[in-house]
Amino acid sequence: MLLWIILIAVLALVMLYLFWGPISAAMGLGALKEFTREELSEYDGRKRKEVYLGCKGFVFDVSKSQSYRPGSNYNIFAGKDATVGLAKMSLDPTDLETSDTSRLKESEVACLDQWFKQFKEHYKYPVVGVIADSRKGA
Numbered sequence: 314m315l316l317w318i319i320l321i322a323v324l325a326l327v328m329l330y331l332f333w334g335p336i337s338a339a340m341g342l343g344a345l346k347e348f349t350r351e352e353l354s355e356y357d358g359r360k361r362k363e364v365y366l367g368c369k370g371f372v373f374d375v376s377k378s379q380s381y382r383p384g385s386n387y388n389i390f391a392g393k394d395a396t397v398g399l400a401k402m403s404l405d406p407t408d409l410e411t412s413d414t415s416r417l418k419e420s421e422v423a424c425l426d427q428w429f430k431q432f433k434e435h436y437k438y439p440v441v442g443v444i445a446d447s448r449k450g451a
């Protein structure tokens with residue numbers, strides 16, 4: 314009996330080891346790709362057809378929205394870390410040059426949190442990665 318239990322446990326561990334990749338991906342536990350600003354800039358809808366946008370340290374795939382496509386109103390955010398721009402409700406390109414949220418006002422942090430929630434819960438944009446070096450501050 315004990316031998317059977319050990320055998321089953323060993324089998325279960327082997328299966329878990331072999332299938333951990335697909336299991337963790339299905340559960341959303343897989344390691345997320347880290348994007349440098351340069352890598353992220355590829356995803357502006359021109360260089361690549363996918364459109365990605367950085368917000369609070371995460372990279373969202375916003376391809377399903379027309380708003381960020383080349384020629385659309387918010388294409389300025391495409392392939393960029395939009396964190397500071399979104400927080401300040403700003404379309405100024407200089408606000409897209411930094412991921413530093415330490416100088417944001419309380420109201421701007423609240424605004425950013427709203428955008429983040431909106432992206433996740435309302436638009437349901439898939440998270441495809443994290444922004445390199447911004448996980449601590451964002």
Ligand code: HEM
Pocket residue numbers: 375378379380386387390398399400401402403404436
């Ligand atoms: C008077 C000023 C503004 C008006 C009337 C306005 C209106 C709109 C409207 C109607 C949409 C949905 C349709 C579309 O995508 O074109 C939209 C989306 C959006 N707006 Fe504005 N907007 C204004 C200013 C701003 C500013 C200053 C920002 C800067 C952060 C901003 C950020 C966005 C973003 C990021 C979306 C796309 C949301 C998504 O589809 O993921 N808007 N806006």
